[in-house]
Structure formats: C-alpha cells, structure tokens
Amino acid sequence: MAKILIVAEHDGKNLNASIAKCVACASSIDGAEIDVIVLAAAAGDVAAQAAEIAGVNRVLTIERPENEHPVSSVLGPQVAALAGGYAYVFGPSTTFGRDLMPHVAALLGVNQVTDIMSVEGSHTFKRPIYAGNAIVTVEAPQGSTIVATVRVASYQAAAGGNSATVEPASVEADLPAHTRYVGLESAVSDRPDLQTAASVVAGGRALGSEEDFGLIYKLADKMGAGVGATRAAVDAGYCPNDMQVGQTGKIIAPDLYIAIGISGAIQHLTGIKDAGTIVAINKDEEAPIFEVADIGLVADLFDVVPELTSALES
Amino acid sequence: MDKILVGLKRVVDYNVRVQVKSDGSGVETDGVKMSINPFDEIALEEALRIKERGDANEVVAVSIGTADSQQQLRTGLAMGADRAILVTVDEAPDPLSVARIFLSLAEKENAGLVMLGKQAIDGDNSQVAQMLGALWGRPQATFASGVTLDGDTARVIREVDAGLETVEVDLPAVISVDLRLNEPRYVKLPDIMKAKKKPLDEVALADLGIEAGPPIKELSFAPPEGRQRGIIVEDVAGLVTALKDKGLA
Numbered sequence: 364m365a366k367i368l369i370v371a372e373h374d375g376k377n378l379n380a381s382i383a384k385c386v387a388c389a390s391s392i393d394g395a396e397i398d399v400i401v402l403a404a405a406a407g408d409v410a411a412q413a414a415e416i417a418g419v420n421r422v423l424t425i426e427r428p429e430n431e432h433p434v435s436s437v438l439g440p441q442v443a444a445l446a447g448g449y450a451y452v453f454g455p456s457t458t459f460g461r462d463l464m465p466h467v468a469a470l471l472g473v474n475q476v477t478d479i480m481s482v483e484g485s486h487t488f489k490r491p492i493y494a495g496n497a498i499v500t501v502e503a504p505q506g507s508t509i510v511a512t513v514r515v516a517s518y519q520a521a522a523g524g525n526s527a528t529v530e531p532a533s534v535e536a537d538l539p540a541h542t543r544y545v546g547l548e549s550a551v552s553d554r555p556d557l558q559t560a561a562s563v564v565a566g567g568r569a570l571g572s573e574e575d576f577g578l579i580y581k582l583a584d585k586m587g588a589g590v591g592a593t594r595a596a597v598d599a600g601y602c603p604n605d606m607q608v609g610q611t612g613k614i615i616a617p618d619l620y621i622a623i624g625i626s627g628a629i630q631h632l633t634g635i636k637d638a639g640t641i642v643a644i645n646k647d648e649e650a651p652i653f654e655v656a657d658i659g660l661v662a663d664l665f666d667v668v669p670e671l672t673s674a675l676e677s
Numbered sequence: 678m679d680k681i682l683v684g685l686k687r688v689v690d691y692n693v694r695v696q697v698k699s700d701g702s703g704v705e706t707d708g709v710k711m712s713i714n715p716f717d718e719i720a721l722e723e724a725l726r727i728k729e730r731g732d733a734n735e736v737v738a739v740s741i742g743t744a745d746s747q748q749q750l751r752t753g754l755a756m757g758a759d760r761a762i763l764v765t766v767d768e769a770p771d772p773l774s775v776a777r778i779f780l781s782l783a784e785k786e787n788a789g790l791v792m793l794g795k796q797a798i799d800g801d802n803s804q805v806a807q808m809l810g811a812l813w814g815r816p817q818a819t820f821a822s823g824v825t826l827d828g829d830t831a832r833v834i835r836e837v838d839a840g841l842e843t844v845e846v847d848l849p850a851v852i853s854v855d856l857r858l859n860e861p862r863y864v865k866l867p868d869i870m871k872a873k874k875k876p877l878d879e880v881a882l883a884d885l886g887i888e889a890g891p892p893i894k895e896l897s898f899a900p901p902e903g904r905q906r907g908i909i910v911e912d913v914a915g916l917v918t919a920l921k922d923k924g925l926a
C-alpha cells in the first residue's frame with residue numbers, strides 16, 4: 364500500500380481543477396491510497412467537491428482562520444506535520460503548489476520532485492527540464508517521504524461520482540505571523556479558464572496594441588475558447604499577465620490551440636506541447652511555430668482573423 | 678537594512694536550444710554559451726535599485742558552482758554588486774543543499790533580504806527560495822513582479838495563476854523574482870574594469886559544514902516527443918475545413 368496525501372488548492376469555495384489531475388497522477392502509483400487535505404477557514408464546500416473525485420479514499424480538513432488565504436509559511440507547517448503518515452505528498456504544478464510544496468519538502472528535509480509528467484515506478488518519475496527540451500527520469504531516495512508537484516497538463520482529470528468520507532484532522536504546528544495576505548487583483552472574465560479550456564486562442568506581439576488584441580477576444584468568444592498570450596504581448600501591456608503561456612507562464616493542454624501572430628519561441632512552445640491540435644496564423648512562413656503546428660495559415664492576421672471569426676459564425 | 682544577498686546561477690544561455698546527448702547521460706553543455714540565469718539578473722537589478730534608493734548598504738552576489746561561475750559573478754560585480762562570494766562545489770548540488778548554503782550565508786552576513794530567481798532555467802525546479810523561507814523561518818515572497826520597501830516590511834506583488842496577489846512581509850525575508858519586475862541594466866566597459874578590483878571571495882562547501890540533502894538521482898535523459906510539422910492551408914476556408922475534418926469546428 365502506498366499512502367498518498369494531496370494538498371487541495373481552492374479559493375475558499377471551489378476546488379481547483381488541478382486537484383482531480385493530481386489524483387489521476389497519484390492513482391498511477393501501485394497500491395495508491397489517496398487522502399486529500401483541505402486547509403481552509405471553512406472547508407465544507409471544497410471538501411465535498413474533493414470527496415467526489417474517483418480514487419479518493421478520505422478527505423481531511425483543517426479549519427483555522429489563519430488558513431483563509433494560501434500563505435505557504437502558514438500552510439506548510441500543517442502539511443509537514445500531517446506528512447509523517449504518508450509515503451508521498453503531492454500538490455499541483457500551479458503557482459499555489461509551486462510556492463507551497465518546496466516549503467513542505469524543506470521542512471521534511473527532502474528535495475522535491477518538480478513537475479511529474481509520468482510515474483515510472485514507486486520512486487521513479489519523468490519530469491521536464493530546460494524548458495521541456497529534455498525529459499529526465501529521476502529517482503527519489505528510498506526511506507524518505509516523496510514530496511512532488513504534478514505537471515497538471517500531463518494528466519486527464521480523474522472522474523467524479525465518488526463519495527469519500529470527510530473528516531477533520533488536527534495537527535500541532537506553530538504558525539508564523541510574518542507574512543500577511545493583502546489582496547488579489549484578478550481580471551474578471553466570463554471566458555473559460557485558460558488552464559482548463561478545451562480551446563484556447565492566443566495572441567502575440569504582432570497584435571500591436573491592447574485595442575487590436577480585441578481581435579483575439581472576439582474570435583475566442585465566438586468559439587467559447589479561453590485566451591492566452593505570449594510574454595511579448597503581456598510585457599507590451601496588450602493583455603493581463605495571467606494570460607501568459609509558456610515556461611514561465613501557464614503550461615496548458617487544450618484540445619485546440621490557435622496561435623496568432625506568435626513566432627514560436629522555445630519558452631512559449633514549452634507551454635503548449637501537449638495541446639491536441641495546434642493552429643498557427645503567421646505572415647512569416649519561416650516562423651518556428653509552423654514546425655509544430657498541425658494546421659498552418661501563412662497570412663496577415665489583420666486580414667484573416669476577422670474573416671475566420673465571421674466564417675465560424677455561420 | 679544593511680545587506681542584500683543575491684543568487685547568481687550560471688546556466689546554459691536561454692537562446693541555446695539544448696540537446697540531449699545521444700547516450701542519454703545528460704544534456705550537451707560542452708562549448709555551449711553560459712550566462713547568468715535571466716531571473717537572477719532581474720533579482721540583482723532590483724537589489725541594486727533598492728540600494729540606490731538608500732534602503733540598503735551593500736549588495737552581495739552569491740554563486741554556487743565551480744570556478745567557472747566566477748565569470749557570472751564578475752558580470753554581477755560589473756552590474757553594480759559590491760562584492761561576491763563563490764561557494765565552490767565539485768558536483769551540482771541539490772536544491773535543498775543550495776537552500777542550506779543560502780541559509781548559512783544569510784545568517785553569517787545578517788542579510789535583510791535574500792533575492793533569488795523564481796526558477797533556474799536549466800533545472801526548472803523552482804524550489805530554492807521556498808526552501809530557504811522554510812529553513813530560515815522567514816517569509817518567502819515568490820514570483821515577485823513588484824517590491825516596495827517600507828521600514829522593516831516589504832510589500833510584494835506576486836504573479837499567481839489567478840492574477841496579482843499582494844502580500845506584506847516582515848524583514849528579513851526571501852524574495853524570488855518574476856520576469857516583469859524590471860529590465861536589467863546593461864553593463865558598460867568601464868564597469869567591467871572596475872569590477873576586476875571588487876572582492877570575490879571563495880569558500881569551499883565543506884568549510885560551511887553543510888550536509889547535502891538526499892539528492893534526487895537523475896537516471897537518464899531523453900529528448901521530448903517531437904511534434905510533427907502538419908499541413909499548410911491556403912486560406913480561411915481551407916482552415917475551417919481542416920478544423921471541421923478534425924471535429925474542432
């Protein structure tokens with residue numbers, strides 16, 4: 364039996380979609396027995412959602428007012444205190460998991476396995492390095508807890524329909540007050556979430572202005588797609604930073620990715636490697652994006668994107 | 678605040694398309710251009726700006742590596758760091774050991790801030806800053822795209838999946854920086870000459886009395902599964918047809 368603890372990411376109300384993918388990864392370990400821990404001020408809603416994920420054995424909750432916001436120096440000691448009973452502690456490769464899990468690992472005195480793409484054995488995993496230009500098989504040491512983040516783009520969400528037991532847990536942990544959450548500024552959007560959308564339309568530097576980036580939104584809205592961008596487009600202020608796709612942005616795996624006015628730099632491509640179909644629209648036929656695109660259209664985006672938007676209308 | 682420590686890791690330059698060796702034993706690094714990890718350059722730039730505003734007295738650049746890393750430290754000194762420390766190691770240390778080294782230096786130097794990159798673009802681990810926060814028992818403000826100091830606290834804007842999060846942390850603290858924090862300065866020739874005279878101390882890992890963490894062994898390397906070049910369509914109608922063929926439109 365392999366006891367696995369997964370740390371739930373949530374916003375107080377909803378469980379993050381990455382957690383069902385962590386469960387899928389954990390389920391591929393032989394003899395997996397999976398618990399999910401929900402740390403929150405009030406854990407009820409989130410715990411109920413976690414209990415529905417197929418493969419989850421128990422959902423544990425720790426409710427404390429300090430757990431209202433995801434501050435790793437507050438959550439870390441609680442997770443570390445629970446970790447004793449587990450062979451594995453997993454979190455998602457989202458900014459939440461990337462911030463928290465190394466903290467937990469250090470408290471346990473181990474290194475973290477970052478971005479598991481596949482489980483090869485009880486202690487061996489594949490993970491990407493060098494912006495995904497190399498895949499390394501790593502072996503975690505025997506005899507200590509394995510702390511890891513799961514590369515969520517590599518996994519399909521585990522199914523629902525379960526009804527795992529939910530029970531409170533309690534741990535002794537000193538929680539520091541040196542880090543205070545002030546607030547979150549989030550672009551409100553009715554569009555599908557970039558990290559879970561089935562289709563994503565993304566724009567690059569070629570859009571040229573915030574106003575013209577509107578072409579991307581129009582096409583996306585027609586398709587019911589999420590919106591992504593390159594670092595160049597974000598840096599130029601055409602769109603918010605949470606749309607950045609790539610090595611240092613979001614790693615996504617939609618069924619369809621439409622790259623518009625994007626050159627295809629390695630740092631960008633690493634974020635879309637697992638997309639089902641990649642479509643590229645670029646006026647330069649030599650652009651590297653065409654080397655990975657399933658369907659390419661060499662054209663000026665300002666001509667063809669409006670045309671595509673209306674063609675999809677009918 | 679007295680001192681800011683900045684990590685400068687020597688990595689394969691971000692423009693290099695890294696190749697896996699044909700025997701799968703590693704990636705080809707012979708004769709490849711090496712640079713400061715791009716995030717670390719941003720960390721150093723921010724530390725220098727903090728000092729230039731009068732909020733810190735000294736900026737100390739730290740690298741852990743072989744003698745080759747002197748090159749990156751000299752660049753850091755030319756950018757404006759006051760002095761540099763090279764912790765010499767025979768083998769690339771694991772992230773936990775790197776964090777323990779920074780802990781030891783932070784305590785010895787009585788640092789007010791340790792500024793690191795959000796990730797090193799070779800290992801892509803993104804662990805060191807968070808581990809240091811845990812080991813030091815001090816705040817970790819990761820993925821920073823804005824830093825404002827106010828006495829003994831810092832306000833940090835963090836780039837998180839949901840948008841921009843603001844936290845307030847007490848100093849001393851660890852900050853890991855994201856790309857949009859600033860635009861690092863260019864090094865001018867006279868600065869390179871001046872940097873030659875700045876102190877660069879070497880200390881051996883063994884002398885810091887640090888125990889290596891249980892390392893995660895790298896067994897074998899492989900190139901990623903490549904994507905194939907697909908079809909080129911002539912026009913929008915062709916694109917729509919191709920999408921329909923795949924059931925995507």
Ligand SMILES: Cc1cc2nc3c(=O)[nH]c(=O)nc-3n(C[C@H](O)[C@H](O)[C@H](O)COP(=O)(O)OP(=O)(O)OC[C@H]3O[C@@H](n4cnc5c(N)ncnc54)[C@H](O)[C@@H]3O)c2cc1C
Pocket residue numbers: 566567568569592593594595596607608609610611612613623624625626627628629630631644645646647650662663664665691715716798
């Ligand atoms: C450490 C590091 C991390 C990075 N992380 C990321 C990351 O996470 N994500 C990311 O995206 N980038 C990242 N980058 C930046 C990356 O290297 C590229 O600079 C960036 O992806 C380029 O964005 P782009 O394709 O929009 O712009 P460009 O490379 O400038 O490409 C614009 C493209 O648009 C085409 N074009 C121009 N006009 C038109 C038109 N009218 N119609 C059609 N096509 C047109 C051009 O032919 C060109 O191919 C990172 C860089 C570094 C150093």
Ligand SMILES: Cc1cc2nc3c(=O)[nH]c(=O)nc-3n(C[C@H](O)[C@H](O)[C@H](O)COP(=O)(O)OP(=O)(O)OC[C@H]3O[C@@H](n4cnc5c(N)ncnc54)[C@H](O)[C@@H]3O)c2cc1C
Pocket residue numbers: 474683684685686687703714716717739740741742769770771772773775792793794795796797798799800801802803804805806892893894895
């Ligand atoms: C060829 C090679 C083989 C390796 N083999 C192994 C192995 O078998 N097992 C193993 O556990 N590790 C191994 N490593 C080391 C590992 O991959 C990392 O390079 C190292 O552990 C630090 O992690 P990171 O740089 O990815 O950390 P990150 O957490 O991504 O780095 C974040 C920040 O920490 C700071 N930092 C990190 N390292 C340094 C440094 N050396 N000097 C100054 N600042 C630094 C920088 O500011 C950096 O931006 C190997 C590395 C190489 C290059």
